[in-house]
Amino acid sequence: MSADYVTFGLAPAMRAGGVLINGDYQVHRDFMDFIIDGHPLLHQLSDLDAVSPLASDVPPAIFTAQVRSLLLEADAPLPAGRYVIYGCPECESLECGAVTAVIERVGEDFVWRDFAWQTDETADLDLNGYHGIGPYRFRGQEYRTALEQLLAAGDEEPPPRRRVLLIGARVDVLAKLAAALRTINIGADITSDAADVPPEELRAYGAVAFGRAVDEHTRATTRAAFERAGAEVAYVDGLAPIVPLLVAQLEAALDRSPPERRRLAGLVAVEGEAGVEVTSTCRVQLIAYRLDRLYRTHTHEVFHDVLEPGTHRIPLDARATKGQSFIVARTTGAVLVTRMIH
Incomplete structure (x- = not known):
């Protein structure tokens, strides 16, 4: 295996819930994300709305089984030694799509390779492979320690x-x-x-x-x-x-993820313009909420596009942001809110 060593860790993350602009609801999920060389693996998947199998709201027995699976103490759930790395936040169906990878042991080390988007039992690497991600080689002791700490915490770790x-x-x-x-x-x-x-x-x-x-x-x-x-x-x-x-x-307010690892890092809104800071490539939606003189609510989507890492200045529709108005920025796993300053 020619892959260089990378570090492995875990950190709290969330899939932000919310009341969407069309009136639908998006469920809140807390989970542990995989931190590869100090960066959340999920952030490399710029437009993916998903959670890892290490979600806090699954029953303890299932959570333990997921950890044991990643430690290769159980058979792979999918053919060819493939494991689910990220799945649908709303259900457990593979039909919704999942990011999978082969996990194998090489001597004392653990290797994740051949990442792919999968919607049935068989992965097509040519058509749906993530060719720019991995392979990752983790030192066995570091990998086992990070995952086994989740098991050792047990009842001592309070739920989110x-x-x-x-x-x-x-x-x-x-x-x-x-x-x-x-x-x-x-x-x-x-x-x-x-x-x-x-x-x-x-x-x-x-x-x-x-x-x-x-x-x-x-x-x-x-x-x-x-x-x-x-x-x-x-x-x-x-x-x-x-x-x-x-x-x-x-x-x-409920976001428990480390601030330095958040995808959506900043939001300001001044004089009809929003300043949005993102730490990795992602799709960002900006929604303006406005109260008119009769205290009726008006809602407008004022931006929805993919942003590269950095700080962006985004002009906003003056009709949507006049008077008493507020801006919500939403991206995969994060949400920020600010008042429009005139």
């Missing part, structure tokens, strides 16, 4: 906190927001005061969202309650009573 606490005055908006969050696989509870919530319950939350009408006293007592419980959470100030916008804000 995919629950949010909603605090606000507009019960109708909170109810719609909670329903949308639950639909995309994020738990949500509504309260007017967190001071009397038991500490063990507070530690189950990953984020707290405050409505615009919540006063400073309530905000302060809520923060104090979480501090007493020893719970570190992200605090979100709701930008506007627009459910898809609030869902996007909470998705951004």
